[in-house]
Amino acid sequence: DGRAALAAARARRPKLIISDVMMPQLDGFGLIRELRADPELATIPVVLLSARAGEEARLEGLGKGADDYLVKPFSPRELLVRVGALVRSAELHRRANEARAQFETLLNEAPLGVYLVDQDFRIAAVNPVAAPAFGDIPGLIGRDFDEVIHILWPKAYADEIVHIFRRTLETGEPHIEPEHVEQRLDRGVTEYYEWRVSRIPLPGNRRGVVCYFRDISNAVTTREALRDADSRKDEFLATLAHELRNPLAPLR
Numbered sequence: 001d002g003r004a005a006l007a008a009a010r011a012r013r014p015k016l017i018i019s020d021v022m023m024p025q026l027d028g029f030g031l032i033r034e035l036r037a038d039p040e041l042a043t044i045p046v047v048l049l050s051a052r053a054g055e056e057a058r059l060e061g062l063g064k065g066a067d068d069y070l071v072k073p074f075s076p077r078e079l080l081v082r083v084g085a086l087v088r089s090a091e092l093h094r095r096a097n098e099a100r101a102q103f104e105t106l107l108n109e110a111p112l113g114v115y116l117v118d119q120d121f122r123i124a125a126v127n128p129v130a131a132p133a134f135g136d137i138p139g140l141i142g143r144d145f146d147e148v149i150h151i152l153w154p155k156a157y158a159d160e161i162v163h164i165f166r167r168t169l170e171t172g173e174p175h176i177e178p179e180h181v182e183q184r185l186d187r188g189v190t191e192y193y194e195w196r197v198s199r200i201p202l203p204g205n206r207r208g209v210v211c212y213f214r215d216i217s218n219a220v221t222t223r224e225a226l227r228d229a230d231s232r233k234d235e236f237l238a239t240l241a242h243e244l245r246n247p248l249a250p251l252r
Contacts (some may be wrong), residue, residue: 016087051072
């Protein structure tokens with residue numbers, strides 16, 4: 001009974017469902033349709049059992065959302081092997097999704113600007129702190145990193161950044177830039193940044209480069225202002241000391 005199976009799945013979420021295609025009230029295809037429409041049950045692997053043999057029947061079952069399709073009669077050993085493979089695959093997907101969710105949480109809540117360039121050298125993720133640094137570039141996610149950087153910065157500096165990212169992606173060697181000042185190409189303003197790039201593993205046995213950066217323009221401006229104030233103070237104190245040593249000098 002497909003309706004009873006659906007109710008049981010909603011009452012207690014199973015790791016895997018084995019269903020016959022032919023069932024009263026709701027057949028196997030209808031059960032899959034209902035499962036995939038429910039966010040809580042959509043990812044449960046489903047094995048369909050059917051007396052219909054042939055490639056066409058199998059493709060129909062897989063095309064309607066089944067994760068595997070077994071033709072009756074089948075051996076218990078074959079069923080166990082298929083079920084075991086699906087359970088392991090589902091567990092790997094679950095762990096990958098959890099890791100992705102954790103990464104996105106860290107990315108979005110980081111106090112620094114963070115963005116990710118994937119193995120194809122495209123921008124894969126940008127956190128809220130980093131987004132303003134990319135200006136008003138449309139469709140940022142998925143765009144070629146080389147192209148984007150050359151929109152933001154003068155060619156010489158953009159070429160340097162691209163070279164650093166490619167080297168880190170190829171060799172795994174990180175790069176740290178403690179302080180860099182450059183005039184932006186898109187805004188025509190001078191900005192100061194400190195940044196670091198590192199290679200990280202990505203799902204699917206791929207790699208990417210993550211960049212952490214901080215806009216230190218205000219800090220540098222304040223530091224330079226304090227340095228200038230200290231310089232003026234030192235000049236004043238030197239002048240004052242000279243005057244105190246030579247109090248009659250102005251009268252000569």
